[in-house]
Amino acid sequence: MGLALLATSRWRRLMIAAGFPLSFALSGLASGWSAVWWLLPLVLLAVAYPVRAWSDAPLFPTGTTALDGLDELIDLPAGARVLDAGCGLGHGLQALRRVWPTAGLEGTEWSRPWRLIAALRCPWARIRQGDMWAQSWAHHDLVYLFQRPESMPRAVEKAQREMRPGSWLVSLEFEAKGLRPHARLQQPGQRPVWIYAIRETRPGTGHGPRDHDSSVDPS
Template identity: 30%
Template sequence: MDETNHSAPPSWFSTPLFRVLLSQIIGFTIAFAGALSAAAITGETIHPLITLLVQGVVAALIGHRMGLARWWLPVQIILPPATLIATAWQLPPWIFLLVFIALLLVYWNTARNRVPLYLTNRTTWTALSELLPEEKGGQFIDIGCGIGGALLYLARQRPDMTFTGIESAPLPFALAWLRRLLTSTRNLKLVYGDFWKEDLSSFDVAYAFLSPEPMPKLFEKIKAEMKPETMFVSNSFVVPEHPADEIIEVDDARETRLHLWRRASSNHEAAD
């Protein structure tokens, strides 16, 4: 496999967790400097909860300017006052450790690869099933399969095909593995690991619901490894400078778009 198809993990300085920490430090500095100034002017002490709420708002705004996704906004705002409330309630330290470990296991990919956990909804499952090849015996891979809902549905719809899911976040993979075990889905294989190291040459359809960050390199990997007459489907996220061959609009609440690239011939590849 060509080295250009591997994604080197970004440095910690460019990860969302680092930007959250940095924005909270800046928010803390601004909020407490403001609280001290207000106390000096008015002679009254600002309630710590208000100060921490200001810290959260400032951190959320700064984090957003640093490029954090919108879903970090409420997390950033709530984090400082929630810490104070938890301390006031004298919650045991192991609860914080448990919550941290759970979040780490779920959002493992967000911290290192900027790929949050996105789950494919049921309406999109149906749309995907309609894209599967008519010929029997095909192979389908879900790149970043999460908890495996889409794969389990597709495997039931097409028992003649083989479905593979690869996931590197520990907790979602464990849930997917457990669901497969409980349903005894024989034509579904789950792989725990890095999808950059997975050989895609044997698959007829590759599906991904990741984030904008890995799409350019993933597309290059698709082109280098997948054979002609195969298809790549991206849920929601485009590939810069490579318009999709077809876009399917799913009739769901979030107005999902499936972007399709078909590797029909060598001429098509040259056009890319």
């Protein structure tokens, strides 16, 4: 139980703390079960969240209103191609659709079950199963990410290498260090949104981002 205090986030602390009492309860209830049944949860976890995806962000959904106001800071044409790289269950796609209902929304998800659920929840989006790091970002007008700090340097390198001038990189919560922020948006009770105009990106240069919240006129 004390190990839970060493976790870096509230959710991880809760999961670690709950693990011991849950396993203790199951050990009594399932003392007569075959060992095969104990392996079943691990198999299901491996199918839903493959080992190859462990270096990417865990399953934390984008808030419904987290991206509201992006259209006031980013002018996308109708039919623009918008990619949610690592779309999970589709929460980010739904938040993006609130902002750009006429955009061509796409998602990439490595987990086959998550991809299937996302496709059912977002039938208006084109969602493919695959590796977001292997998929090219060159043809998208905007790429949206909700990653983890450890994978952001890889995202920065990929954006600089593949995305064309005039396109946009948007990251929920975690800053893409090395890129110059165009703006920073944060709705009440939501995580910050970092906005990068690819035409402006120069590693380590420029001033800080403009801050925006729902009570401030972006102009």
